[in-house]
Amino acid sequence: MAPSRGLFVLVTNPTATPDVASEVVVVGAGLGGLLAALLLAEDGHRVVVLERDGAEPPGEPAGAWDEWERRGVAQFRQLYYLLPRFRHVADRELPALSAALEKVALRHDPLAGMAGAGVGDDDVVTLTARRPTVEAVVARLAAMHPGIEIRRGVVVNGLTRTPAAAGSVPDVAGVSTAMGEVAANLVVDATGRRSPLSAWLAAIGVPPVPEVVEDSGFVYHSRHFRSSDGAMPALSAPLLRHFGSLSVLLLPAEAGTWGVGLITSSRDEELRSLHRPDRWMAVARALGPVVRWVEGEPITGVDVMTRLEDRRRTLCRDSRPLVTGVVPLADAWASTNPTLGRGTTLAILHAVALRDTLRAVGLADPARFSLAWHDVTERDLGPHYDAIVTADRHRLAEIDAAVAGVPYEGGDVAWRAYRMLEDVAHLDVELLRGWYRIAGLIAPGTEVFAADGFLRRVARAARRSTVEPLPTRHELIALATG
Template sequence: MADIVVLGAGVAGLGLAAFAARRGHRVTLVERDGPPPEGGAHTEVADWERRGVPHARQGHALLGLGIGVLRAECPDVLAELTGRGAVAVPLDTGGDDLGLLSRRLVFEAALRRRAAADPAVTLLRDRATGLLSGPAPYGVPQVSGVRLAESGDLAADVVLDATGRRSPVAAWLTEIGAAPPRETVQSCGFSYIAQEFALAPGCRFPSLRAPVVHELDFATVLAFPGDNGRFHLSTTVSSHDPVRTRLLQLPVYLRFLESVAPVRDWLDGATPVGGPLPMAGLENRRRSLVADGTPLVTGYALVGDACVQTNPTFGRGVSLALAHARTVADRLGRLDQDPAQWALETHEATEECLGLWFEQQVATDAARLAELAGGAHDDSLTARVLTALAVLREDDAHVRVAAERVYHMLLTPAELMRDRKVARRVLAFLREHPDLRRDHVGPTRQDFERLVTG
């Protein structure tokens, strides 16, 4: 049994605390924001102050990978969520895989109640201001705990940083004499505008897929169905688009959404809740605490978005956070080994869990940003294969199952193409359609500018 400190009670931190406690460890979970309010799902979304999660009220997808982790680790969380209005959706993957329709804060509130109720978890409302370090027998600083703003010093066998994309890890490591983390950063160049809606009584979501993606020449509109008849319509545009801020005016945003034909099914009978919410400054970022095969620090690891963050277009963040939390929790039973070896093996397990999806997101975003900025279409093999899969899945059951598994991160793209039946059909389709292009919907750029400036 180890004494674990987890910093940050977002999805990654909450999942990690629950998973570590389940494995017999004592966990102190440090979080500056207060607990969710009483009053049900709508109250949680409207009134819970989550300054540490700036995207808390944006649309979210809860994909098969993450839901599979919860079904194995904390099935009671899923039972509570469906009891409070979330919708479990059977996936067309050939198995019993599920997705879940829930707004982020409703999902997070259920996970927080689960972690807080565990007798092995102490939820401490405080804020970390730095790391404690002891002797460095392995040539690099050894973290021995954290400094807290209100509670003073807190010792730990390992400190797990789940403070998200804004983690102060670089400053903290520098303060104890360690090198800052190695970083790979790609500015996505996108801005998001999201609007919540309530279905009219008796109405149903047009689709239970989350997210539903509609691509225009200059924007992408995504539908995120959620719990209790609520859903979000989010739009991504280039951060350099000169008219993007006009979409923050509700009448303008509704006028634009009405102009996108397949989105009208979502708007029929729906009522806006609040106003459009922006989200900008997005990055794909990977931080590593290992350089040239040597750890920069021991007794400390990054979890979830503090380690790897991805652009939220595909809704992968929550599922990757839960999968990574389980990966790290599985390593906690080996804390009695050489700390440097633990750091290296945890790094390798992290790369296996997150690295592939990060690299794919970087490539996808670079190509899509070029399109949004008026550049050439992405004609890479990866882009053409994904387009072929989207077309073939409509009429080919085998391809549909495989593509669904990739979409929900239950199968990697490389594993998909090792399926000989899928590979043959995709390659034959590409030979027959050498000029394959995705179908774009919605108004032209000229019509769009008239809609939002008129």
């Protein structure tokens, strides 16, 4: 079938119309793809979203956890939390999304009720819910937008290429599917962390694109719980705590549900039996701050997620595009260990950057656009990726040290200061505010630590804090192995 241009109905938004509206194909209706579709359609672009999973989202987002089958997203029912920065961006860029989330999500104010918390602390308040609920909200909004057509059950199997003179930079003309080809001025790859983009590019003659891939090194053992009265266990502490060789995530969610994750190093064979619900419970109950969080009714078994890759790619080399007409977005650009819960927030920031790059540069000169996309991605998103990978490497080394029974002596000054903050943030509202501002991507660590006396306060808290009685490594293994 020949590529057909002009498949779309032109819808323009009078408040934000770019000079030339484009036909955009987004591959993947995950959160990154849908957020990009919404932002581009609001700007007057005509967007077709192609999603391989056939199941439609449920009529009501509240039913998504029980009803929605999403085989294409391995982490669909894994631990999930939306950072405050996501709410800030959505409030500004997609207010209809914030309004829709308000109706079903939990408004989580991590400093609520703490002495010393105040009006100015609104910036660490977030709207959060389990992943299926959040995605159903975004999917419903996208489905209602007249500028967006979502076709579910369509597997994209490659890219098509514009006929061009030998030696010119390959230009993507659209995508191919089992149902035929779909033409586009721009293809957005939002197929997630297992994106096949590199293989698709090779198949149309694009030279190998720079890509780094390595195992992130962590294993997730997570469970979800529900309370009988809709209440949430109190949490005046960071969402992430470290207990020697084990890290724990406590993630509040909507409708009286929450997630608890026990995270280990993939090198740590002695804790592998945490996939067993009885062993998982035995370990969780031995960790003082976690006990109340596992007293609810479990609504899942133990979901294990392993072999999570750190992956990052660019379609440019030496400031020259290797291909034009296609951009990788969100996890298809870069994905990391998700412990810090940044994926969707980085996805919305990336989608805003895509809209802004289209506004600023347009597609008339495809090479200029591709280069601009590379530059903005590396400048604005690249440092987040680097920060996560650096923190992960230190944490894995710290786990190795805990397994060996020795203190971890490595780490740069910034990481050590942040790590100290993680251990003491529950002791004092000012420290907890600082932790949520950094972890919620509200302010960089350098800014929070530069505040007068903050570092001294952290150090003082670390000196004074009494260590909670926690299982030794030996006891932990005994609990995990039964």
